[in-house]
Amino acid sequence: MIDEPEVHFSADWEYKGLKAEDIKTLSMLMRDALKSKIEAGGNYKVVDAPAPNVVLLRTALTELYLKKKKRGLMAYTPVGAVAKVGVDALRETLDKVDIIEMAFEAEVADSKSGEVLVNLVVKRGARKASGQKEERMDMNEFNETIATYGARLACRLDNARVPEAQW
Numbered sequence: 554m555i556d557e558p559e560v561h562f563s564a565d566w567e568y569k570g571l572k573a574e575d576i577k578t579l580s581m582l583m584r585d586a587l588k589s590k591i592e593a594g595g596n597y598k599v600v601d602a603p604a605p606n607v608v609l610l611r612t613a614l615t616e617l618y619l620k621k622k623k624r625g626l627m628a629y630t631p632v633g634a635v636a637k638v639g640v641d642a643l644r645e646t647l648d649k650v651d652i653i654e655m656a657f658e659a660e661v662a663d664s665k666s667g668e669v670l671v672n673l674v675v676k677r678g679a680r681k682a683s684g685q686k687e688e689r690m691d692m693n694e695f696n697e698t699i700a701t702y703g704a705r706l707a708c709r710l711d712n713a714r715v716p717e718a719q720w
Contacts, residue, residue: 590703603664651689654678
């Protein structure tokens with residue numbers, strides 16, 4: 554089972570204009586990428602109800618720090634010139650900002666008892682600091698990053714079923 558991911562923004566992020574539907578779409582993109590990678594190997598099927606031998610994956614994108622892209626005067630689209638929905642609308646929003654920092658958090662729990670089996674936190678990106686260059690992530694890189702996390706999670710689940718010598 555994969556719960557809908559949560560999205561939490563950094564308290565000091567500069568860009569405060571993300572629409573509610575963009576946050577929902579971002580969450581669904583994360584869930585879909587994780588589901589796709591977990592099911593890709595054929596060893597796991599994502600289900601909708603607790604059952605024996607079923608785990609619940611809860612995820613969150615936390616400390617999300619966005620920053621407006623630097624754009625030239627000619628890069629802006631006039632209001633109303635383009636009507637988009639869903640992923641296209643999110644892509645349009647994220648075309649105006651970059652992800653500077655984020656943390657991907659996950660918790661795997663037994664779906665029946667709720668017992669937490671494993672927690673993980675993966676931090677990605679960096680703000681400009683003394684002697685350090687700011688890292689920016691666009692929409693495509695974000696999708697690839699989340700897909701990689703899903704593939705790694707599936708690998709870890711596979712490894713949990715076999716002796717360490719076979720990892």
